[in-house]
Amino acid sequence: MRQCIIFILYLLCTFTARSQSVLTPEQTGSIYYAYPAPPSVHTPAPAGYEPFYISHYGRHGSRWMTADERYTEVICVFDSLYQCSGLTPLGMDVRQRLHKVWEDARGCSGSITPLGERQHREIAERMYHNFPQVFREDAFVDARSSTSLRCAMSMSYFTERLKELNPALHVERRAYYRYMDYIAYTSPEGEKFSSEKASWRRGFREFEKKNVRPGRLMASLFVKPDAIADPDAMMRSLYWIAADMQNVELDLSFYDIFEYEELVGIWKTVNARMYVCNAAAPLNSGLMPRCAVPLLRNILESADVAIKKGTPAADLRFGHDTHLIRLLALMQIEGCSNQEADMEKFHLAWQDYRVSPMGANLQIIFYRDKKNDILVKLLLNENEVTLPIKSEFGPYYSWNVVKDFLEKRTGTN
CATH class of the missing domain: 3.40.50.1240 (Phosphoglycerate mutase-like)
Structure with a gap:
């Protein structure tokens, strides 16, 4: 009986620890x-x-995001590749969504x-x-x-x-x-x-490289992923647009283009930078x-x-x-x-x-x-x-x- 109670408590503690570590998108x-x-x-x-x-x-x-360029630079890439049939079906769908986002954000950044x-x-x-x-x-x-x-x-x-x-x-x-x-x-x-x-x-950039992995996402959006000059930057740009959808009055989401671990990986890098640059991180x-x-x-x-x-x-x-x-x-x-x-x-x-x-x-x-x-x-x-x-x-x-x-x-x- 005592062992059963201990096992149940262990399961409860394990469940609690896991639930606290799971973020919503x-x-x-x-x-x-x-x-x-x-x-x-x-x-x-x-x-x-x-x-x-x-x-x-x-x-x-x-x-809205803080500058027009944070929208237009991403849209420009999608538009350019669209003209030469460089977008996958998902990429074409994302392009349409991006234009709706920009229509809403234009002049409001x-x-x-x-x-x-x-x-x-x-x-x-x-x-x-x-x-x-x-x-x-x-x-x-x-x-x-x-x-x-x-x-x-x-x-x-x-x-x-x-x-x-x-x-x-x-x-x-x-x-x-x-x-x-x-x-x-x-x-x-x-x-x-x-x-x-x-x-x-320097150490932070290494941390970013470990956590921001754009390969799968780029391949899902672009026919030739190598055509993207800076895939890390593109992934982060899409991440911020996806994140900001919860702050605007649009029935749109970009979470479907990311895997959960990709979102968490980028968040860890942003969270680390905010922690070091503002909070009680020993580094500062x-x-x-x-x-x-x-x-x-x-x-x-x-x-x-x-x-x-x-x-x-x-x-x-x-x-x-x-x-x-x-x-x-x-x-x-x-x-x-x-x-x-x-x-x-x-x-x-x-x-x-x-x-x-x-x-x-x-x-x-x-x-x-x-x-x-x-x-x-x-x-x-x-x-x-x-x-x-x-x-x-x-x-x-x-x-x-x-x-x-x-x-x-x-x-x-």
Whole structure:
């Protein structure tokens, strides 16, 4: 009987481990993963505490790919080969799909899609209903954005929804270059480390060669696969177009042209690059998370002001995936600051689609009681997350303890 129980437990553990390692095709899209459905239940606040302030950083919502060339260069190859009967039947079908994609994307590259608009309106609505005390009467909402249009539009849709829910809110919206010093900052050392000439890139290119295998795909699309000058680049270009379909309003998919392991292989390389260039990978020796120090300082300084005023308020910041990833790593938020030195295991330690999908956001919710004792809860993509510090109230932490911990992370304490 005991051996039977042990065997059943072994099977359960094995099944769990395998299920956690299996990605959906959409998740293999890396940072193009569309915002997932958030949880519907949260841990109630301790008795006597109610929210009064929210500090937030959000990535822009779902978007088209960032440049026209990312579509047109691929289509040009397919069109050229079509003219000389160089496409297989599947290749001709993919060409037709690509033209539909370009018809939808033309003139919209880099912009937020209708889905991205809805994501921010829905996140704002849930925030409003989850923490109504913060948005009561004429509460002050200070919204700041990267100068990128997709970020500014995300801010606009988010705050517009708040105003619809409570027209009395006092909302200020700004997208000035002066805010880029903290909303989207990268140090000169960080720029150099992330460049294509950085020494770590040599090992990374070898890793790419092992994981990006275009041979089968090229043969399935092109009569003469050797006609493709850079098959690796073509495969990655098609991968990104396939990944972005979840962010646009088209009933199209390209997942059928890939084998599952091909998608996972490309994702591993993208995930590795995002991990090294932004998160807590030992390869960057903490350099990239430290780029978020100005942002974390702004969060701490803004919280001090809000606590001193004591009136309901929210500070909303809208930026980009890389800067959110660095902030989360710097703050050592659960699952966001794992360290792994072996590139073959990066994907087990850290997953970009989980940390920063389209529309990703960090919400720090501040609560207080009648004695003005302050607790905070942190939400990543609206999921409760922990910090590496002790708490007597589950996901609710003493603000004084959190502040001390975070000030040390900025080097000011």
